[in-house]
Amino acid sequence: METFIQQVVSGLATGGIYGSVALALVMIYQATDVVNFAQGEMAMFSTYLAWTLLQAGLPYWAAFFLTVAISFAGGLLIERVIVRPVEQAPVLTIVIVCIGLLVILNSVAGWIYSYIQKPFPSPFPQTPIHAGAIVFGAHDIGVIAVTLVVLAFLYVFFRYTTLGLAMRAAAQNPISSRLVGIRVGWMLALGWALAAAIGAVAGMMVAPIVFLDPTMMSGILIYAFASATLGGFTSPGGAVLGGLLVGVTENLVGTYVPFIGTELKLTVALAMILVVLVVKPSGLFGRVVVRRV
Amino acid sequence: MDRQITRQGPVPGADAATRDxxxxxxxxxxxxxxxxxxxxxxxxxxxxxxxxxxxxxxxxLPLVLSNFRLFQFTQVFIYAIALLGLNILTGYNGQISLGHGAFYAVGAYTTAIMIDQWNVDYGWTIPVAGLVCFVAGFLFGIPALRLEGLYLALATFALALAVPQILKYFEHWTGGSQGIVLSKPDAPWSLPLSADQWLYFLTLAVLLLLFGLGWNLLRGRTGRAIVAIRDHPIAAEAMGINKALYKSLTFGVSAAYVGVAGALSALVIAFVAPDAFNVFLSITFLVGIVIGGLASVSGALWGALFIQFVPNWAQDISKAAPWAIYGVFLILFMYVMPRGIAGSLRLGWARLARARRGTRSER
Known part of the structure; x- marks a missing residue:
C-alpha cells in the first residue's frame, strides 16, 4: 500500500510538469487555433535565459519574473515577425514554419550554451517532506502549486477581463470580432506572448529535475501532448488534470504491470492518447466542436 | 485546426479534379x-x-557521379516514393499524418527480418513490405476515421513515437537497439553494375512504377473521390462515395508506398536500427510534402530533393549551427512559396501561358 501511495505521489509530481507544459500548448491552441510545435524549444530557450540571469548574480525570483517578462515580449516578437507573414496560408504551412522555428531555437541554444547539461536551481527547499513512510519532494509540491497558480490566473484572465473575452472571440470568430472592433492580429500575438510566458514558467520548473540542456523539453513535450489530448485541447483545467492523470498512470503501470517496466512506459502514454482519441476525441473535458454545414 | 482542409479547397493542386x-x-x-x-x-x-x-x-547519372553522390540520389528516389505516399493521404485526401515514419520503419524491418531470419530473396521482400504496410495502414485508418485535423495529427504522432520503442522491445526479431546488418545485393543476370549502381536502377524502376500507378490512381474516378472527400465530405457522401472505405483505403495505399520506400532504404543502407526511425523522420516527410507542394505528384520529387540536399548545404554554410540555417531555409521557403515548389511552378506556368495568350489576342 505504501509503495502504491508513493508511486501515486511521485506520479503527481511528474504529472504537474506535464500539466504545466500542456497548459502552454492549450493556451496557444485556444488563442490562435495552431498547435505550436516550437513550444517546448521556446520554453527551453527561456530557461537558458533565466540561467544567464542567475549567473549574472540576480536573486532567484527577480530572474524568474524578468525571464517571464522577456519571454512574453519574445513570444510577441516571434508572432509579429515570423508567424504573421504566413497567417493567411494553409495551416500546414504554419506548422512547417513552427518546425523551422523549433530547429532554429534548438540549434542556436546548442551553439551559444553548448550541449553540456547544466544544473538549474530550484526555488523550493531541498529537504524532502515526510508524512509517515511516504516522501514528498518540496520541489514537486512547489511545481504543482505554481501550475495551479498559473491556471487560476488564466481562468480569471479569460473569464473576467475584457481583454480575455476579446482574445477568445478573436480565436473563435475572427471576422465578426474584427467587425466589433477587436484587433484580431494583436490578439493572436498576445496569445503567442502568453504561451511563451507560461512556457518559461514550465521550463524553469522542469529544469531542476531534468537538468538544463537544449533537448530537455522534447521528452516532456510528448507527455504534454498526451495530457492535453486526455484533458481536451479546449480546456486549460482539463490539460492540468490530464497531466496529473498521465503522470500517475505512467508510474503505476510501470510499477505494477511486469512486462512493461520502464522500457515501454512511453508506449503506455501513447496508447492512452490513441484510446482517448478513438473513444472521446475531444478529450475528457474538451468542448465538442459543432459545425454548421 | 479544422480550417486547413476546408481552406485549401481551391488549391491549384487539386489538378485531377479541376482539369477533368x-x-x-x-x-x-x-x-x-x-x-x-x-x-x-x-x-x-x-x-x-x-x-x-x-x-x-x-x-x-551513374556514369558521371561518384558512388557517394549516387547513393544520395538513390535516397532522393526513396524519399520521393515515401513523399508521394504521404501526399496521397495528406495532400489529396486531407488527412494529416505525423506518423508515416512508423510505416517506413515497418517496411524496412519487414525486409530486414525476412532476409535475416528466413533468407528470402530480397526482390520478394519489397512487395511483401508494401502489402504488410497496406494492411497496417488500412487497419490504422479505421480508428483514424473518427479523427480530423489536429487530433489525427496527434494520433499519428503517437504512432511515430511508439515505433522505435516497440522495435527495441521485440529484440528476438529486430535485434534490439543493435539493429540488423544486411549485405547489399549484387546485380543479377551478371550485369556489369556495382551493387550501388544496381540499387540505384532498382530504386529508379520502382519509383517509375509507383509514380505511374499513383498518377493513374489520382487522375481518374478514384482520385476525384479522394479529393472530393477532402474538399467537401458531406457533398461527397451525397454523391454516393463511401467515405469510410475510401478514407481507410487511402490510408492503406499511402502506407504501402511508404512501406516500399522503407524496404528499399533497408536494402540501400544495408542496415536497420530503431533510432533511425524517430519522430524526426516523420516530421521530415511532412516538411517534404509541404515544401514540394501538397496534392501534387511532381511535388514529391521536389520535396525529396529538398529534404536530402538542403541539410547538407546548411552543414556547408555553418558548421556551428547547421540546423539553424536549415530552419531559416524552411521559413524562407514557406514565405516565398506558401504552396510549395510544385504549386509555385504551376502558378508561374499559368501566368506565362496567360501572358502569351494575351499577346496573341492583341494581335
Missing part, C-alpha cells in the same frame, strides 16, 4: 472543347517528352 472538370463547362461549344482537347494533347505530349528526358538523365 473543364470539358463539362456548359458554355463550352464543340469548337472550344476541341481546342481544349488539342491544348491538352499538346500539354500531355510536352509533359511526356519532359518525362522521357528526365528518365534519360536519371539513367545517365
Amino acid at each position: 472538370g473543364a470539358p463539362l463547362d456548359p458554355t463550352g461549344s464543340a469548337r472550344a472543347a476541341a481546342g481544349i482537347a488539342t491544348t491538352r494533347a499538346r500539354g500531355d505530349a510536352s509533359r511526356l517528352a519532359a518525362l522521357l528526358v528526365l528518365v534519360a538523365v536519371a539513367c545517365a
Whole structure:
C-alpha cells in the first residue's frame, strides 16, 4: 500500500510538469487555433535565459519574473515577425514554419550554451517532506502549486477581463470580432506572448529535475501532448488534470504491470492518447466542436 | 485546426479534379472543347517528352557521379516514393499524418527480418513490405476515421513515437537497439553494375512504377473521390462515395508506398536500427510534402530533393549551427512559396501561358 501511495505521489509530481507544459500548448491552441510545435524549444530557450540571469548574480525570483517578462515580449516578437507573414496560408504551412522555428531555437541554444547539461536551481527547499513512510519532494509540491497558480490566473484572465473575452472571440470568430472592433492580429500575438510566458514558467520548473540542456523539453513535450489530448485541447483545467492523470498512470503501470517496466512506459502514454482519441476525441473535458454545414 | 482542409479547397493542386472538370463547362461549344482537347494533347505530349528526358538523365547519372553522390540520389528516389505516399493521404485526401515514419520503419524491418531470419530473396521482400504496410495502414485508418485535423495529427504522432520503442522491445526479431546488418545485393543476370549502381536502377524502376500507378490512381474516378472527400465530405457522401472505405483505403495505399520506400532504404543502407526511425523522420516527410507542394505528384520529387540536399548545404554554410540555417531555409521557403515548389511552378506556368495568350489576342 505504501509503495502504491508513493508511486501515486511521485506520479503527481511528474504529472504537474506535464500539466504545466500542456497548459502552454492549450493556451496557444485556444488563442490562435495552431498547435505550436516550437513550444517546448521556446520554453527551453527561456530557461537558458533565466540561467544567464542567475549567473549574472540576480536573486532567484527577480530572474524568474524578468525571464517571464522577456519571454512574453519574445513570444510577441516571434508572432509579429515570423508567424504573421504566413497567417493567411494553409495551416500546414504554419506548422512547417513552427518546425523551422523549433530547429532554429534548438540549434542556436546548442551553439551559444553548448550541449553540456547544466544544473538549474530550484526555488523550493531541498529537504524532502515526510508524512509517515511516504516522501514528498518540496520541489514537486512547489511545481504543482505554481501550475495551479498559473491556471487560476488564466481562468480569471479569460473569464473576467475584457481583454480575455476579446482574445477568445478573436480565436473563435475572427471576422465578426474584427467587425466589433477587436484587433484580431494583436490578439493572436498576445496569445503567442502568453504561451511563451507560461512556457518559461514550465521550463524553469522542469529544469531542476531534468537538468538544463537544449533537448530537455522534447521528452516532456510528448507527455504534454498526451495530457492535453486526455484533458481536451479546449480546456486549460482539463490539460492540468490530464497531466496529473498521465503522470500517475505512467508510474503505476510501470510499477505494477511486469512486462512493461520502464522500457515501454512511453508506449503506455501513447496508447492512452490513441484510446482517448478513438473513444472521446475531444478529450475528457474538451468542448465538442459543432459545425454548421 | 479544422480550417486547413476546408481552406485549401481551391488549391491549384487539386489538378485531377479541376482539369477533368473543364470539358463539362456548359458554355463550352464543340469548337472550344476541341481546342481544349488539342491544348491538352499538346500539354500531355510536352509533359511526356519532359518525362522521357528526365528518365534519360536519371539513367545517365551513374556514369558521371561518384558512388557517394549516387547513393544520395538513390535516397532522393526513396524519399520521393515515401513523399508521394504521404501526399496521397495528406495532400489529396486531407488527412494529416505525423506518423508515416512508423510505416517506413515497418517496411524496412519487414525486409530486414525476412532476409535475416528466413533468407528470402530480397526482390520478394519489397512487395511483401508494401502489402504488410497496406494492411497496417488500412487497419490504422479505421480508428483514424473518427479523427480530423489536429487530433489525427496527434494520433499519428503517437504512432511515430511508439515505433522505435516497440522495435527495441521485440529484440528476438529486430535485434534490439543493435539493429540488423544486411549485405547489399549484387546485380543479377551478371550485369556489369556495382551493387550501388544496381540499387540505384532498382530504386529508379520502382519509383517509375509507383509514380505511374499513383498518377493513374489520382487522375481518374478514384482520385476525384479522394479529393472530393477532402474538399467537401458531406457533398461527397451525397454523391454516393463511401467515405469510410475510401478514407481507410487511402490510408492503406499511402502506407504501402511508404512501406516500399522503407524496404528499399533497408536494402540501400544495408542496415536497420530503431533510432533511425524517430519522430524526426516523420516530421521530415511532412516538411517534404509541404515544401514540394501538397496534392501534387511532381511535388514529391521536389520535396525529396529538398529534404536530402538542403541539410547538407546548411552543414556547408555553418558548421556551428547547421540546423539553424536549415530552419531559416524552411521559413524562407514557406514565405516565398506558401504552396510549395510544385504549386509555385504551376502558378508561374499559368501566368506565362496567360501572358502569351494575351499577346496573341492583341494581335
